[in-house]
Amino acid sequence: MTREQDVDAAVAAGADALGFVLWPGSKRAIDEARLAELTARVPAFVTRVGLFVDQDPGLIHRCAAHLDLLQFHGDESPEACAAFARPWIKALRMRDGLDLHALAAAHDGARALLLDAYRPGVPGGTGATFDWSRIPAGLAKPVILAGGLTPDNVAEAVARVQPFAVDVSGGVEAAPGVKDAGRIAAFLQAVRRGDALRAAGNAQCPGTPDP
Numbered sequence: 001m002t003r004e005q006d007v008d009a010a011v012a013a014g015a016d017a018l019g020f021v022l023w024p025g026s027k028r029a030i031d032e033a034r035l036a037e038l039t040a041r042v043p044a045f046v047t048r049v050g051l052f053v054d055q056d057p058g059l060i061h062r063c064a065a066h067l068d069l070l071q072f073h074g075d076e077s078p079e080a081c082a083a084f085a086r087p088w089i090k091a092l093r094m095r096d097g098l099d100l101h102a103l104a105a106a107h108d109g110a111r112a113l114l115l116d117a118y119r120p121g122v123p124g125g126t127g128a129t130f131d132w133s134r135i136p137a138g139l140a141k142p143v144i145l146a147g148g149l150t151p152d153n154v155a156e157a158v159a160r161v162q163p164f165a166v167d168v169s170g171g172v173e174a175a176p177g178v179k180d181a182g183r184i185a186a187f188l189q190a191v192r193r194g195d196a197l198r199a200a201g202n203a204q205c206p207g208t209p210d211p
């Protein structure tokens with residue numbers, strides 16, 4: 001979120017959480033002052049998530065005053081993630097050979113693992129999907145599915161993967177950092193459609209193989 005109207009549109013559409021990128025390398029980056037302004041608009045019970053990539057602990061401490069949850073998107077150790085007085089989640093980029101069971105155990109203190117696409121040199125917001133069948137059953141942590149989700153594919157993603165939550169950035173934008181209220185609303189509707197498909201046993205989900 002970089003703009004007031006995008007915060008308002010996401011809240012109106014029923015988003016449970018809003019993300020604020022504090023990493024200056026992102027086209028969606030905001031600074032501490034903007035974080036304070038934008039998060040002040042967020043109503044109670046909508047989670048304010050701050051996103052960091054291997055950043056200065058002092059900055060994270062200051063930003064935490066405006067945040068409910070910290071999202072670590074770099075190579076932070078579990079100990080580094082746990083050093084702030086806020087719940088946290090760890091983003092894992094799905095490069096080849098990841099042992100998600102071992103990583104879930106290593107990140108015991110995380111509230112969830114956010115699984116995102118891997119693209120060398122780009123820590124996040126790639127707009128790329130990954131092969132969802134690589135997510136093993138029975139992970140010890142709730143999964144937040146991310147990476148290339150859009151209003152067109154998120155219903156299938158929810159029905160197939162059955163994640164705890166989904167995360168989207170580029171799929172609801174008109175341009176990097178500029179969200180589109182229509183796409184946000186369409187995304188949230190598609191999430192609910194996917195949840196209904198899931199509850200109905202995936203019967204109509206196009207991506208689910210026949211039993």
Ligand SMILES: O=C(O)c1ccccc1NCC(=O)[C@H](O)[C@H](O)COP(=O)(O)O
Pocket residue numbers: 019021023026027028051053073116122123124125126127128146147148149167168169170171
């Ligand atoms: O969004 C960014 O610009 C970004 C930059 C660096 C690290 C993380 C970033 N975003 C993190 C997110 O949680 C995104 O929502 C996630 O990577 C999915 O992005 P997209 O594929 O565009 O939906």
